[in-house]
Amino acid sequence: MRIELTVFLKEKEKQILAFIEESEVQKYIQPKDLYDAVRAYIFRPAKRLRPAVLIMACGCLGGAEELAIPAAAGGELFHTWTLVHDDLIDNDDFRRGSPTVHRLMEEAGRTGFGLDESQAKEYGRHIAILSGDMQHAWAVNLFIDLAVKKKLDPLVVLKIISWLESYVIGSLLGGEALDVQLGISDITGGLDFSEDEVIKMLWLKTGVLYEFAGLAGAMIGKGTADFDDPEVKAVKEFTGLCGIAFQLQDDILGVLGDEKTLGKPVGSDIREGKKTTILYEALRNADENQRRTILQVLGDKNAGADEINRIIDLFKELNGVDYTKQLAAAYIKKALPCLDPIPASKYKDLLLQWADFMINRDF
Amino acid sequence: MRIELTVFLKEKEKQILAFIEESEVQKYIQPKDLYDAVRAYIFRPAKRLRPAVLIMACGCLGGAEELAIPAAAGGELFHTWTLVHDDLIDNDDFRRGSPTVHRLMEEAGRTGFGLDESQAKEYGRHIAILSGDMQHAWAVNLFIDLAVKKKLDPLVVLKIISWLESYVIGSLLGGEALDVQLGISDITGGLDFSEDEVIKMLWLKTGVLYEFAGLAGAMIGKGTADFDDPEVKAVKEFTGLCGIAFQLQDDILGVLGDEKTLGKPVGSDIREGKKTTILYEALRNADENQRRTILQVLGDKNAGADEINRIIDLFKELNGVDYTKQLAAAYIKKALPCLDPIPASKYKDLLLQWADFMINRDF
Numbered sequence: 001m002r003i004e005l006t007v008f009l010k011e012k013e014k015q016i017l018a019f020i021e022e023s024e025v026q027k028y029i030q031p032k033d034l035y036d037a038v039r040a041y042i043f044r045p046a047k048r049l050r051p052a053v054l055i056m057a058c059g060c061l062g063g064a065e066e067l068a069i070p071a072a073a074g075g076e077l078f079h080t081w082t083l084v085h086d087d088l089i090d091n092d093d094f095r096r097g098s099p100t101v102h103r104l105m106e107e108a109g110r111t112g113f114g115l116d117e118s119q120a121k122e123y124g125r126h127i128a129i130l131s132g133d134m135q136h137a138w139a140v141n142l143f144i145d146l147a148v149k150k151k152l153d154p155l156v157v158l159k160i161i162s163w164l165e166s167y168v169i170g171s172l173l174g175g176e177a178l179d180v181q182l183g184i185s186d187i188t189g190g191l192d193f194s195e196d197e198v199i200k201m202l203w204l205k206t207g208v209l210y211e212f213a214g215l216a217g218a219m220i221g222k223g224t225a226d227f228d229d230p231e232v233k234a235v236k237e238f239t240g241l242c243g244i245a246f247q248l249q250d251d252i253l254g255v256l257g258d259e260k261t262l263g264k265p266v267g268s269d270i271r272e273g274k275k276t277t278i279l280y281e282a283l284r285n286a287d288e289n290q291r292r293t294i295l296q297v298l299g300d301k302n303a304g305a306d307e308i309n310r311i312i313d314l315f316k317e318l319n320g321v322d323y324t325k326q327l328a329a330a331y332i333k334k335a336l337p338c339l340d341p342i343p344a345s346k347y348k349d350l351l352l353q354w355a356d357f358m359i360n361r362d363f
Numbered sequence: 364m365r366i367e368l369t370v371f372l373k374e375k376e377k378q379i380l381a382f383i384e385e386s387e388v389q390k391y392i393q394p395k396d397l398y399d400a401v402r403a404y405i406f407r408p409a410k411r412l413r414p415a416v417l418i419m420a421c422g423c424l425g426g427a428e429e430l431a432i433p434a435a436a437g438g439e440l441f442h443t444w445t446l447v448h449d450d451l452i453d454n455d456d457f458r459r460g461s462p463t464v465h466r467l468m469e470e471a472g473r474t475g476f477g478l479d480e481s482q483a484k485e486y487g488r489h490i491a492i493l494s495g496d497m498q499h500a501w502a503v504n505l506f507i508d509l510a511v512k513k514k515l516d517p518l519v520v521l522k523i524i525s526w527l528e529s530y531v532i533g534s535l536l537g538g539e540a541l542d543v544q545l546g547i548s549d550i551t552g553g554l555d556f557s558e559d560e561v562i563k564m565l566w567l568k569t570g571v572l573y574e575f576a577g578l579a580g581a582m583i584g585k586g587t588a589d590f591d592d593p594e595v596k597a598v599k600e601f602t603g604l605c606g607i608a609f610q611l612q613d614d615i616l617g618v619l620g621d622e623k624t625l626g627k628p629v630g631s632d633i634r635e636g637k638k639t640t641i642l643y644e645a646l647r648n649a650d651e652n653q654r655r656t657i658l659q660v661l662g663d664k665n666a667g668a669d670e671i672n673r674i675i676d677l678f679k680e681l682n683g684v685d686y687t688k689q690l691a692a693a694y695i696k697k698a699l700p701c702l703d704p705i706p707a708s709k710y711k712d713l714l715l716q717w718a719d720f721m722i723n724r725d726f
Contacts, residue, residue: 028533034540085496089489113547126452126543129492130536133448136499137528144525147518154517155510161524162507165500170391173493177397180489184476 001361005353012055012065012072013048019073023145025138033108037101037131038138041080044096047363049246050213051076053354057217057235059347060339067150068220071160074142075213078164081135082172088128089180094264102128140165152220159225160216168212175204182275195280202247210243211236234338238351241335245358248328251276253362255315261363267308273299277327282320290314328359364724368716375418375428375435376411382436386508388501396471400464400494401501404443407459410726412609413576414439416717420580420598422710423702430513431583434523437505438576441527444498445535451491452543457627465491503528515583522588523579531575538567545638558643565610573606574599597701601714604698608721611691614639616725618678624726630671636662640690645683653677691722 020042029035051072058068086092087100094100099107106124109115115123143161146152178201182193218235219225226232254269255278269276279298283291294314297307315321332355342348383405392398414435421431449455450463457463462470469487472478478486506524509515541564545556581598582588589595617632618641632639642661646654657677660670678684695718705711 025529025533028529028537030533030537031540031544033544034537085492089492109547113544115547119547123543123547127540129448129452130540133495133499134532134536136496137532140503140528141525144521144528147521148525154521157521158507158510158517162504162511165503165507166388166391169497169500170388170393173497174391174393174397177394177490177493180486181394181396181476184472184478184482184486 001357002353005350005357008056008350009048009052012052015069016048016051016073016076017043019069019145020077020142023073023138023142025141029134033105033112033127034130034134036108037084037105037127038134040098040101040104040131041083041095042077042135044098046096048076049354050079050209053210053239053351054213054217056347056350056354057214057239058221059217060235060342060345060351061218061221061231063217063221063223067146067152068217070142070145070150071216071220074139074145075164075209075216077135077142078139079209081132081139082176084128084132084135086176088125088132089176100128101131105131146220153223153225155225156219156223159227160219163215163227164212168208171204171208175201178204193275193280195277198275198277198280199244201275202244206247206250207240207243210246211240214239231342234341238335238338238355241331241338242355242358245328245331245335245355248277248324248331249359249361251278252321252324252328255312255321257362267303267305267312270298270308270311271301271303276320277324278315278320280320281323282315282318285318285320286314290318325359332356332359364720365716368713368720371419371713372411372415375415378432379411379414379436379439380406382432382508383440383505386436386501386505388504392497396468396475396490397493397497399471400447400468400490401497403461403464403467403494404446404458405440405498407461409459411439412717413442413572416573416602416714417576417580419710419713419717420577420602421584422580423598423705423708423714424581424584424594426580426584426586430509430515431580433505433508433513434579434583437502437508438527438572438579440498440505441502442572444495444502445539447491447495447498449539451488451495452539463491464494468494509583516586516588518588519582519586522590523582526578526590527575531571534567534571538564541567556638556643558640561638561640561643562607564638565607569610569613570603570606573609574603577602594705597704601698601701601718604694604701605718605721608691608694608698608718611640611687611694612722612724614641615684615687615691618675618684620725630666630668630675633661633671633674634664634666639683640687641678641683643683644686645678645681648681648683649677653681688722695719695722 054072055068084101088102102124105127106120109120109123147154147157215236218232297303297311417435418431447464451465465487468490469483472483472486510517510520578599581595660666660674
C-alpha cells in the first residue's frame with residue numbers, strides 16, 4: 001500500500017472511532033450486557049476501507065473531510081450490525097481475531113448468571129439479536145448527525161438514509177438469505193452453481209456497500225440530494241466495481257493467504273465450502289478424479305492440513321486462482337475510466353491508490 | 364368504544380395499510396421466503412391504536428390527517444419488527460391468531476427445501492432474524508416518505524427518526540433484554556421483583572412507543588423540529604401515560620379476558636409466569652399457603668384449567684385485579700390534564716375517547 005493511503009486510513013480511523021465514542025446514543029443502551037455487546041466489534045482492529053472510501057469520495061467532489069465523518073462512522077457501524085447477525089446465523093466463533101458477539105454473551109451468561117451450557121447458548125443468541133438491532137438504529141443516528149452536527153442539508157441526509165435502508169439493506173439481507181438457502185442445497189442436493197450466481201453474491205454481500213460508500217460520500221461532497229447527478233453516478237460506479245474486485249481478492253487470500261497476516265486459518269474458506277469463482281473455474285477444468293478430490297474435502301470442517309494443501313494445489317493447477325486474479329483486474333480496469341470526468345485532486349489520487357490496493361494486497 | 368373512535372380506527376387502518384402496500388421498498392426484498400416473512404404480520408387483524416394515536420396527535424395540533432400517514436405506517440411497521448424478534452426470542456408460536464414468523468418459515472423450510480426437524484427450525488430462526496432487520500429498515504423508509512412524498516420539512520423528519528432510533532429503540536431493546544434476564548433469574552433464583560421494576564418494564568416495552576406516537580404526531584402536526592415545544596411535550600406526556608394504562612389493562616385482560624375476544628388462551632400470562640402488578644399485589648397480600656399455591660402454578664406451561672382458575676380467583680381475592688384497575692385509572696387521571704392547553708377539536712375529542720377506551724376495553 002502506498003504510504004499516503006496508509007496514513008490516510010490510520011488518521012480517518014482515529015477520527016471515526018472518536019466520533020462513535022462521543023455519540024450520545026450510547027446512554028440509551030441498557031442493560032450492561034447489551035451495551036457491551038453493541039460495542040464489541042467496532043473498536044477491534046479492522047482495515048476501515050469502507051469509511052475511508054466514503055471520505056475520499058466526499059473529498060474528490062469538493063467536500064471537507066470533516067463533513068463526511070458521521071456518514072463514515074455510520075456506514076462502518078451499519079456494516080458491523082450485519083456482521084453480528086451474520087455471525088450468529090453462520091454460527092461463527094471468531095470475528096476480527098476475538099470471539100463473536102453471541103459467543104461473548106454466551107460466556108457472559110455462564111459467568112454472570114451461572115447458566116448451564118444450553119441456557120448460556122440461548123442467552124448469547126438472544127443478546128446478539130438485540131445487539132445487532134441496536135447497532136442498526138445507532139448507525140442511522142450517526143447519519144442523522146450529518147445534519148444535526150455538521151449542518152448538511154437534511155434532505156441530502158434523508159436521501160442517503162433511504163438508499164441505505166432500501167436498496168443496500170435489501171441486497172445485504174437478500175444475500176445472506178440466499179447464502180442460508182445455498183447452504184441448504186449443499187446438504188440436500190449436489191453442488192450446482194453458476195459463475196453468474198457467484199458474482200451476484202459478491203455484489204449483494206460486498207459490492208453494494210462499497211457502491212454506497214461512493215454514493216454517500218459523493219452526495220455529501222457535492223451537497224446534492226440527486227442520485228442521478230453525473231458525478232455522483234461516476235464515483236458510485238467506480239467504488240462499486242472496485243468493491244467486487246475487493247471481494248475477489250478476498251477469495252484469493254482465503255485460499256493463498258498467510259494465517260498471521262489475515263487473522264484466520266489457512267483453508268477456512270475451503271472448510272466452509274465457500275462458493276467462489278476459484279472453485280467454479282477449478283471444477284470447470286477438473287477431470288473426474290480431480291473433481292471427486294475437491295468435492296470430498298470441500299465443506300469438511302475437519303479437513304486436515306494435507307487435504308487442504310492438496311485442494312490449494314488443485315485450485316492453482318486448474319487455473320482457479322489465476323482466473324480469479326484476472327477477473328479482479330478486469331473489474332478494476334473497468335472501474336478506472338469512471339473517474340475520468342472527476343477533476344484531479346489529492347482525493348482522486350487516493351481513490352486510485354485504493355483501487356490498486358484492492359487487487360495488490362496480501363491482507 | 365364510542366362510534367367515532369371505531370370509525371376513525373377502521374378508516375385510518377385502511378389508509379395505513381394501503382400506504383404500506385404501495386411502498387417501493389418491497390421491490391428490494393428477496394428471496395421469496397424473506398419477502399413473505401417481512402409481510403407476514405403487518406396485514407393481520409390488529410387494533411392499530413398506535414398509528415391512530417399518532418394521527419390524532421397530528422390533527423389536534425392543526426396538521427392534516429393525510430400528512431401523518433407515512434409516520435403512522437412507519438410506526439406500525441417499527442412495532443412489527445420488534446414483535447418478530449421478540450417472538451423469536453420468547454419462542455412463541457402464535458401472533459395475532461396465526462403462526463409467528465419463525466414458525467411460518469420453519470414450515471417453509473420443511474415444505475420448500477425438504478428440511479428435517481432441526482434444520483427447518485434453524486432455517487425459520489434465521490429468516491426471522493433477517494425479516495425483522497428488513498422491516499426495521501422499511502419502517503425508517505416510511506418515515507422518510509414524510510419528506511419525500513408529503514413534503515414535510517426534512518429536519519422535522521430527521522428529528523423524529525433520531526428519537527425513534529435512540530431513546531425509543533434503546534428502551535424497547537433494553538426492556539426485551541431485561542425480560543430475557545428476568546426469565547433467567549426465575550430459573551436460577553427466587554421470585555424477587557418490585558412494583559417499580561414492573562412499572563419500569565411497562566414503560567420500556569409499551570409506554571415509550573405510545574409516547575413516541577404522541578411526540579411524532581405532534582411534531583408533524585405543528586411542523587416543528589423542537590422536542591421541547593410545550594404543546595408537543597403536552598401531547599407526548601398524555602399519550603405516554605395512557606400507554607402505561609393500556610398495558611395495565613392488557614395485564615388485567617390477560618387474566619380475566621375472554622379467549623375468543625382476545626385471540627389468546629385464558630391464563631396464558633399465568634402459564635408464562637409474567638410479572639405484573641396483579642401478581643405483585645396478590646403476593647403482597649397472600650398468606651404462606653396462598654403464596655405457595657400461586658408460585659406452584661406460575662410459569663408452569665402445562666398448568667391445567669382448574670389450576671389456572673384457582674390462581675385467577677386468588678388474584679381477584681387478594682386485590683391484585685382491583686389494585687391494577689385503580690392503578691390504570693390513576694394513570695389516565697394523571698394524563699387527562701396534560702391536554703388542557705390543547706384547543707378543542709375533533710382530534711382532541713378522539714384522544715379523550717381513546718384514553719377512556721384504554722381502561723374500559725375488553726379486547
